[in-house]
Amino acid sequence: MRALLACNPAAHGGRGVRALPAVTARLGEAGVELDVHRTTSIADARKTACDAAGRVDAVIAMGGDGMVGACATGLADAGPHARAALGVVPVGGGNDAARAFGLPHDDPVAAAGLLPGLPRRRIDLVRADGRRYLNVAGAGFDSEVNRVANARLRWAPSMLRYVGAMVVKLATERPVRFTVTLDGRSEELAAWLVVVANGRSYGGGMRVAPTARFDDGLLDVVVIGDLTKPDFLATFPKVYAGRHLEHRLVTVHHARRVELAADRPRTVYADGEHAGTLPMTFEVEPDALAVLAAADAPGLDRPS
Secondary structure, rough: OOEEEHHHHHHHHHHHHHHHHHHHHHHHHHEEEEEEEEEEOHHHHHHHHHHHOOOOEEEEEEHHHHHHHHHHHHHHHHHHOOEEEEEEEEOOOHHHHHHHOOOOOOOOOHHHHHHHHHOEEEEEEEEEEOOOOOEEEEHHHHHHHHHHHHHHOOOOOOOHHHHHHHHHHHHOOOOOEEEEEOOOOOEEEEEEEEEOOOOEEEEOOOOOOOOOOOOOOOEEEEEEEOOOHHHHHHHHHHHHOHHHHOOOOEEEEOOEEEEEEEEEOOOEEOOEEEEEEEEEEEEEEEEEEEEEEOOOOOOOOOOO
């Protein structure tokens, strides 16, 4: 296998650069012919993946979920000339893509060692107003939590970071009036947040869309409705087990095209990165990308 390793050296407080020698050694032991590129930004990661897509067998994203999403987007940008599959070496705070693809999410060296033996699997991507993303996009309360977590609590472990930011924002936030249009059918509703998911988890294991799969050709739209604040505070932490869906005001919908608007400005985050503001249109791109994933990967349905 010939591969490009795109490493974010700043990932998770420098974990990326610290793990790089051991990761490259493990890949070399597995017979991978490797080039290494240390990225300088999300845009650089995307361009690097796109430029390499036609000349290597795999582009390995070594970083967090934002880095993985950028490399996925770059490979899709290369179009029909791309032959590279996406590999993941997780060194970020959340590492939800690694979880979905059946890789150790907390051991980058072990994940690297598995990659050369993994089958290529085809997955979907999502296009949001012209910008692709891999995993989960959210608008409403969760996007505000994401913003606070990234701006003020980067020093904390991922679970503590998001729970802490949630408590901070709950004091001032209130439900938003959304207009949600699913494959042409519109509904107005009050909700704390709306998630448009290709994968099942974000934020370091928060299983916000536990029925979502990367290869089913559909988007899972999860709406956490107009709960009281005490009820929301009791329900939202259940997202780590996917049990928030048990609440009668939490609903899941499926669509290929989703149009989302709100009664006041709301930021959208996708793959943990700022993606714009509402209104926004989301469309699934089936079979858009090849990934290196375990045959029993929990985020995929179709066998390899």
